[in-house]
Amino acid sequence: EPEVTQTPSHQVTQMGQEVILRCVPISNHLYFYWYRQILGQKVEFLVSFYNNEISEKSEIFDDQFSVERPDGSNFTLKIRSTKLEDSAMYFCASNRDGGYEQYFGPGTRLTVT
Amino acid sequence: AQRVTQPEKLLSVFKGAPVELKCNYSYSGSPELFWYVQYSRQRLQLLLRHISRESIKGFTADLNKGETSFHLKKPFAQEEDSAMYYCALSGSNTGNQFYFGTGTSLTVIP
Numbered sequence: 001e002p003e004v005t006q007t008p009s010h011q012v013t014q015m016g017q018e019v020i021l022r023c024v025p026i027s028n029h030l031y032f033y034w035y036r037q038i039l040g041q042k043v044e045f046l047v048s049f050y051n052n053e054i055s056e057k058s059e060i061f062d063d064q065f066s067v068e069r070p071d072g073s074n075f076t077l078k079i080r081s082t083k084l085e086d087s088a089m090y091f092c093a094s095n096r097d098g099g100y101e102q103y104f105g106p107g108t109r110l111t112v113t
Numbered sequence: 114a115q116r117v118t119q120p121e122k123l124l125s126v127f128k129g130a131p132v133e134l135k136c137n138y139s140y141s142g143s144p145e146l147f148w149y150v151q152y153s154r155q156r157l158q159l160l161l162r163h164i165s166r167e168s169i170k171g172f173t174a175d176l177n178k179g180e181t182s183f184h185l186k187k188p189f190a191q192e193e194d195s196a197m198y199y200c201a202l203s204g205s206n207t208g209n210q211f212y213f214g215t216g217t218s219l220t221v222i223p
Contacts (some may be wrong), residue, residue: 042213042215042217043211091156106156
């Protein structure tokens with residue numbers, strides 16, 4: 001069964017550095033999402049992406065964040081200048097039709113030191 | 114504003130006992146409610162959604178609009194039910210966004 005994959009599984013970076021988190025959605029899916037989960041807190045929506053543009057974004061998704069689909073398979077989340085509070089688990093998700101069932105990746109744990 | 118509340122962070126029950134994981138929501142409109150589950154070292158996955166009104170792995174959940182609740186229930190808990198459970202909300206007012214609760218960690222004691 002196809003799955004969403006994410007790399008790396010764990011990323012450690014220094015404050016102020018740029019990071020790129022990578023996701024490969026399920027191949028026939030058209031809608032893509034990023035969520036984050038700070039340790040001990042709830043899963044929070046960051047952004048949704050369809051037809052090569054952002055369709056929704058939350059207040060968390062400020063100018064430090066950007067998303068891109070650089071080719072036909074990858075979907076990336078970039079944080080330009082990481083802050084300590086960006087430390088979290090980042091989940092990618094996708095679905096085919098923008099409906100309610102989203103398929104989640106295993107997550108990337110980002111640690112900012 | 115949209116909000117999902119799961120009042121219990123931790124819940125322990127004995128194998129064979131009934132289990133109920135509580136979820137309350139706040140939403141102006143007609144919400145879609147879901148339960149997602151995350152087993153140890155696995156990814157988040159959809160357990161069930163209210164519109165399908167189905168039972169998955171023995172779990173059911175009924176949307177109670179009067180009480181704005183969507184509690185997850187199972188009459189006889191199994192050890193393999195031990196996991197993190199997240200209640201989530203979506204709807205026309207939220208676009209594609211899901212709003213998740215903080216999750217309840219269920220432990221089924223053998």
